[in-house]
Amino acid sequence: MKNKNNIPPRWADRFLEWYCKPQLLEDLQGDLYEHFERHLSSKGARKARWLYALNTLRFFKPYTVKKLNFLNQLTQFIMFKNYFKTSIRSIARNKLFSAINIFGLAVSMSVCLIMITMFVEVKNYDRFHHEAEKIFRINNTHSYLESDPSLFASTSILVGKRMKEEVPGLKAITIMSRGFNGDGLIGDKRIPISGFWADEDFFNVLSFELYRGDPATALKAPYSIVLTEETANKFFGEADPMGKTITVAEHEYQVTGLVKNPPFNSHMDFQSLVSFSTFEIENEDNRGFLSWQNMWSNYVYFRLDDQTDIADIENRLNAIAADENSESKQVNIQLAAQPITKIMLGPSNTSNQLGPSIGREVIWVFAGLAFVVILSAGFNYTNLSIARSLRRAKEVGVRKVVGAQRKQVFTQFIVEACLISLASLIMAYFIFFLIRPMFLNLNPEIQSTLRLEHEPIVLVYFIAFALLVGFFAGFLPSLFLSKLKAIQVLKSASGPKAFSKINLRKALIVIQFTLSLMFIISASISHRQFKYALNFNLGFDTENVLNIDLQNNDPQLTKAMFEQIPEVTDIAKSSHILSIGSRWANQVKSDDGLDSASVYYSSIDHRYIPLMKHRLLAGSNFPEKNSVEVEESMIVNEQFIKHFKLGSPEEAIGESLKFGRERLTIVGVVENFHYATLDSEIECFAFRHKPQEARMLSLKISSNDLLSTRKKIEEAWAGFDEVHDFKGYFYKDGLERAYEQFSVTYTLVGFLAFLTICIASLGLLGMGVYTAETRLKEISIRKVLGATEGSLITLLSRGFMLLLLLATAIAVPATYYLFDELILADQANRANIGLLELSLGVIIIFGIGFLTIGSQTWKAARSNPALTLRNE
Secondary structure, eight states: OOOOGGGGGGGHHHHHHHHBBBHHHHHHEEEEEEHHHHHHHHHHHHHHHOOOOOOOOTTTTTBBBBBHHHHHHHHHHHHHHHHHHHHHHHHHHHHHHHHHHHHHHHHHHHHHHHHHHHHHHHHHHTTSTTTTGEEEEEEEEEEESSSSOEEEEEHHHHHHHHHHHHSOOOOOEEEEEEEEEEEEEEEEEEEEEEEEEEEETTHHOOOOOOSSOTTTTTTTTEHHHHHEHHHHHHHHTTTTTTTTTHHHHHHHHEEEEEEEEOTTTTOOOOOOEEEHHHHHHHTTOOOTTTTOOOOOSSSEEEEETTTTOOOHHHHHHHHHHHHHTTOOOSSEEEEEEGGGGGGGGSSSTTOOOOOOOOHHHHHHHHHHHHHHHHHHHHHHHHHHHHHHHHHHHHHHHHHHHOOOOOOHHHHHHHHHHHHHHHHHHHHHHHHHHHHHHHHHHTTTHHHHHHHOOOOOOHHHHHHHHHHHHHHHHHHHHHHHHHHHHHHHHHHHOOOOTTTTTTHHHHHHHHHHHHHHHHHHHHHHHHHHHHHHHOOOOSSSSOEEEEEEEEOOOOOHHHHHHHTTTEEEEEEESSSSSSSSSOOOOEEEEEETOOEEEEEEEEETTTTTTHHHOOOOOOOOOOSOOOOSSSOOOOEEEEHHHHHHHHOOOHHHHEEEEETTTTEEEEEEOOOOOOOSSSTTTTOEEEEEOGGGGGGGGEEEEEOOHHHHHHHHHHHHHHHHHHSSSSOEEEEHHHHHHHHHHHHHHHHHHHHHHHHHHHHHHHHHHHHHHHHHHHHHHHHHHHTTOOOOOHHHHHHHHHHHHHHHHHHHHHHHHHHHHIIIISSTTOOOOOOOOHHHHHHHHHHHHHHHHHHHHHHHHHHHHHSSSSHHEEEE
C-alpha cells in the first residue's frame, strides 16, 4: 500500500479540478505531479506536499479559472433561498428547542466575543511603530549557582554598549533605564514627574511621535528632557515649553522636545524622557554602573537593518554572553532578542517589565475556558438535534424521494445551524456589553491593558466565528440526517437507529456535566485558597496597621505630623511592605568567602519590630536613632543562622558577615516569618538599620471607627502635602491584592461555572421535554396498569441521574488531581482540598438535574391517560 505522504494532498487535487478549465487541467496537473516527484526526492514528503498545495493556489488565476454557468449560479441561488426559508420555518416550528439552542449559544458566544476582542487588542500592541516587526528588545535569563533560571525584560547597560561597538547589521540601538522621578519645580508650581533615562537613538528605534524638537539631538546633551503632551500641559499650560527649565532634585533640566502621549497599545508608558548622558554623569562614581550583572533596571531596544537576519544577531548576543559569563563563577546570564510585537504575548513569568503585560499563558487559559463554554453549548445543539431526528427523519425521507441529494440535505441542515448561530450572535453581542465591565474590573492590570473596544475588523471576526460555530455544532446532526435512506425511514415507525449502540447523546450529557462540575469545584477550591491566604498566620501582627507611601517626603517630618492624631498609637518606618510580593535582596558572604547566599532584607527603624510584634529569640532591637550614618548591625531570622551554620540564636549574636559592600554584625534573631507571599518558602532574611531609607510609614491605629480615622489621616496628609495624593492602605487590603489571582480565579471560574450549568441545564430540560413527549403513551399505559406517579418519575429520571453520577465520578478525581498535582503543586503553603469543596459542586449538579428532569417527568406522570390513549 502506497504511503499517503508520498502522494499529493487530496484536497489540493480536488480544488484544482474544481476551478481549472477542462482543456488546461490535464497539462497543468501533469506539470504539478512532475514537480511533486522532484520535490519528494530532494526535499522530503512533508515539504513536497506543502509545495504542491502552494503551487495549486498559485495557479488560481483568471486564465486558468473556468467560466461559471449563469444558469447554474441562478439555480444555486434559488436552492440557497429555499434552504433559508425552510430553515426559518423549522426554527419557528420548534420554538422550545430553538430557544434553548439560541440562548445557550448566545451566552457561551458572549464569552468568546470577549476572548476574540481581547486577542485582537493584545496582538495590536506596539504595532504603531514604523516597521514594528524589525524592532526587538534584549531579555536576560539570570541563573545563580544551581537555582532555576529567571527571565527578565531588563539587561545591563554593558550589553547596549557592546552591541553598538561590536554588532553590525543594526539600524539603531537605544539604551534606557527606569527610575527618573521626583517633584518638578517651576517657580512656585510643584508637580510630581517620572520617566525614563534614554539615549539619543531612542526616536530612531521607537516611533513615538516627537512633534517639537529634533529627534537626533533632543536627548543628546546632558540635562535635556522631553515631555509628553500631557506633562507639558501640567507644567506650562498654554505657554511654549521649548527651551524652558524644570528643576528636579536640585538639577535643572532643559525642555528640548515634546512628544505625543504614548498610545494605549504601547507596552511602555512615560511622562518624560531624560538624556542618558545625564544618568551617566550622576553615576560616575558608581563602580557597578557598567557591570555585567547590573541588569535590574536597564533596557536595550534595537532596530534591524533590512538585510540582517535576527539569527545572526542572536549568535552575536550568545558570543557576548559567553565572554562576560567566563568571568563569573556564580552568576550566569543569557541574552535573547524578543520582538516588540510579542512583548504583550510573551512569557507571563517575565520580571521587570516596563508596564503590565498579559502573557501568552493567560491568553491560552482564557481561550481554553471560552472553548469549554462554547463546547457545552455546541453539545446542546448536537444532542437536541439528534434527539429530534425521529421527527426530522421523515422530512429527510420525503426530500430524498422527490430527488434531493445527500449533499443538498447536508447543506440544508448546516444552513439551519448557521442561522441559529447568527441569531445567537445578535443576542451574544448585547450580552457582551453587559459582561465587559465585569471582566475589565476583575483585576487592575486587565483594566490598564485592555479596553475591549471594537474595530470594524472585529465585527468581521465575530460573524466568521458565528458561522464556524454553526458549522461545527450542526456538522454531526447534518451528517447523520443526510445519511438516512428514504426507504428505511418511511417504512420504519420507530425512526432511525443510528447512534443507538454508541450512546452519543448520553456521552455528550456526561461531558457537559463533567465540565460544569469541574468549574464549580475549581471555583470552590480557589475561594478556599484565597480565604486561607488572608487568614494565614504570617508570624507578625497586621491588625489595624495602615501603610502610607511617603512619596519622597521627609520621613521624620511626616511621622511628626501623624503623631498629632490621637488614634495613631505608634509609627514605624520601612523601605517597603513585606508579605505582599515586593522583595529586596543582596549577596551575603561569610568571613572565609566559602559560603554565600542571596538574602532578602528590609531597611527599618527601631519602632518597626515592636509595632509588628516580631518575636525576638535572642539579642536586642536596634537602638533608637532617626538616622544611621554608618550602618553596623542587622537582625536576622532563624533560616539565616541555619544557612550560615551560626549555631543557636544566642551563639549567632555578635557574628559579622559581609552584606553587599557593608560588614554588618548580628544584634538580634527573630522567629521565622513570611516576608514574601505564601507560594514561597521561608529563606534567609535580615532587617537592616537604615531609617533614612524609609519609603513607607506603618501606622498602628486604635479606633472603633477605622474609616473615620483613615479620613482624618487623609485630611492631615492633604494639609501637609498639597502636591501628592494620599497613597495608603490597611495591611489586610494589601494582602488581598497580593492574593488577587485566587480572587480573580474563583470569580472568573465561578461565573463560567454558572454559564455552563445554565447551558447544560437547558440542554437537560430539552432532553427531559423530548423524553416525556416520546414516552407519553408508555407512561399512560403504565398508569392505567397501576403505576404510581412516584414510580414513573423514578423510571424516567433514573437514566439521567446515572449519567450525572458518571459525570461526578469523572469530574471529582480529575479536578482534585488538577489542583493537587499541577496548579497548587508549587505552593509552599496552601489549604488542603477538603470534602466540602469537592461535594459542593456535586450537590448543586444533582439538585439542578433533579429539578430539571423531575419537573418534566412529574408533568408527564400527572397527565390524563384517557386523553393520551383515546386515539389509539
